Amino acid sequence: MKEGHVFLVGAGPGNPELMTVKACRLLQEADVVVYDRLVSDAILNLIPRGTTKIDVGKQPHHHPVPQEEINETLIRLAKSGRTVIRLKGGDPFLFGRGGEEALALAAAGIRFEVVPGITSAQGCAASFKLPLTHREFAKGIRYLTGHCRADSGIEFDWDGLADPQTTLVVYMGLANIGEIARRLMDHGRNPETPVLAVSRGTLPDERHITSTLSNICIDLQAAVLPSPTLFIIGEVVRLASILGTFRHDMHPEQLAVSP
Ligand SMILES: C[S@@+](CC[C@H](N)C(=O)[O-])C[C@H]1O[C@@H](n2cnc3c(N)ncnc32)[C@H](O)[C@@H]1O
Numbered sequence: 001m002k003e004g005h006v007f008l009v010g011a012g013p014g015n016p017e018l019m020t021v022k023a024c025r026l027l028q029e030a031d032v033v034v035y036d037r038l039v040s041d042a043i044l045n046l047i048p049r050g051t052t053k054i055d056v057g058k059q060p061h062h063h064p065v066p067q068e069e070i071n072e073t074l075i076r077l078a079k080s081g082r083t084v085i086r087l088k089g090g091d092p093f094l095f096g097r098g099g100e101e102a103l104a105l106a107a108a109g110i111r112f113e114v115v116p117g118i119t120s121a122q123g124c125a126a127s128f129k130l131p132l133t134h135r136e137f138a139k140g141i142r143y144l145t146g147h148c149r150a151d152s153g154i155e156f157d158w159d160g161l162a163d164p165q166t167t168l169v170v171y172m173g174l175a176n177i178g179e180i181a182r183r184l185m186d187h188g189r190n191p192e193t194p195v196l197a198v199s200r201g202t203l204p205d206e207r208h209i210t211s212t213l214s215n216i217c218i219d220l221q222a223a224v225l226p227s228p229t230l231f232i233i234g235e236v237v238r239l240a241s242i243l244g245t246f247r248h249d250m251h252p253e254q255l256a257v258s259p
Contacts (some may be wrong), residue, residue, distance in 0.1 A: 004078030006105055008098050010091040010117015014040040015202040018118050023087075026115065027051075031082040034073060036096075038089025038228060040203060067097060071104035078110045089228075091119040095145055095171045119143075121169040124201035124230050128208070129243035137235040138167040146173025146180055146231070154179060158187040167234035174229050178217035184233070185213055194237035199225035210241060 007026050012018040024046065027033065033047050037057030047053060054073065056065040077084045092098030092114060105112045121143060125132050132141050142161060148154045154176055161168060162184055170180060177197075185191050191214035199207045207226075211219040213233065 001081045004081050004084065004110065006074050006078050006084045006086055006110055006112040007115055008086045008088070008092040008101060008112060009115040010119075011035075011039045011043050011087050011089055012118040013090055013120040013123030013202045014038075014043070014200065015123070016040070016042045016046060018123055018202060019043065020115060020117065022115050023117065026085055027087075029083060030085040032077050033085045033087050034070070034077075035087040036089055039087050042203075043087075067100060071101055074101060074105060075108045075110055078105070078112075079108075088117070089120070090123070091117045094119045094143065120171070120201060120228065120230050121232070124196075124198040125232065127198065127201050127206060128196065128240040130196065130232065130236060130240035132167050132169070132232070132236060134236050134239060137165070137239070139165045141167045141169060143169050143171065144173075144180075146170045146176045148176065154183070156183075158183050162187040162189040164190060164193070164235065167232065167236050170231040170233065172228075173231045174220075174225070174227060177220065177231055181213045181216050189213060193233060194235065196232045196237045196240055197223075197225055197229055198232070199227070199229040201230060210237065 007030070009023045009026060011023065027046055028048060030051055032052040032054060034054045034056055035044065044053070056070050056073070074084060074086055086092070086101060088096045088098060090096065093116070098114070102112060102114065121132065133139065144156065146154070170177065173180060191212060193213045195211045195213060195216045197209050197211070197216070197220060209219055209223045209225065
């Protein structure tokens with residue numbers, strides 16, 4: 001029997017043109033694709049008709065397929081000699097539990113490979129022509145999860161996150177962005193710090209709002225952005241409003257920004 005193999009593959013933020021060449025090739029060669037809720041329909045449509053598709057998507061407010069069960073499915077399929085793609089939104093190793101799947105495969109002695117994907121932070125930023133770092137505005141970036149277990153609050157080193165020269169990207173933040181904004185302001189981050197919220201970034205129905213730390217909660221209630229939504233917090237968001245509306249015939253002064 002042929003030896004099975006699992007590829008942990010990043011599908012990128014949703015637009016199929018943002019997938020890697022390797023991810024596209026593997027999709028044509030796999031026997032089985034095990035995919036998540038974040039993988040867009042346009043990407044699922046690239047999977048050949050004869051390939052088995054297994055949906056382990058975790059719908060909000062529905063019981064998720066337990067991680068253990070996903071691990072067991074991957075191991076079982078690989079042991080039966082299949083070439084398996086575990087297709088995950090964005091990058092498989094960024095807030096995607098890809099590490100847990102890799103450890104389970106390694107423990108079971110299954111051959112596996114990791115194919116990176118464009119994470120949603122990069123996809124959403126590019127969609128708004130927003131550089132996540134920029135001299136004078138941001139010297140670093142922090143990727144954070146806004147999701148927390150019910151029994152523990154959101155705990156970060158808030159003093160570090162309040163640094164005005166750090167861009168913050170909050171994944172899974174829809175439920176807790178108000179709390180995150182409040183804690184940042186309590187620790188000294190300027191309430192006028194701009195915030196960009198991007199919903200379904202890079203997809204045809206992408207939506208966004210720009211706001212500030214002090215207003216994001218109220219603005220979000222009015223806008224009702226659907227999931228998945230990502231937040232980019234920091235002075236670099238000012239550049240999105242300039243570069244995002246850029247026309248080649250603009251006067252250079254219209255492009256001037258100051259920190
Ligand atoms: C479980 S995490 C997975 C992240 C993924 N591994 C990545 O690298 O982008 C899910 C979160 O990613 C963000 N996300 C994923 N795709 C997105 C998209 N197309 N637009 C906006 N946010 C997205 C949202 O914050 C969502 O709550």
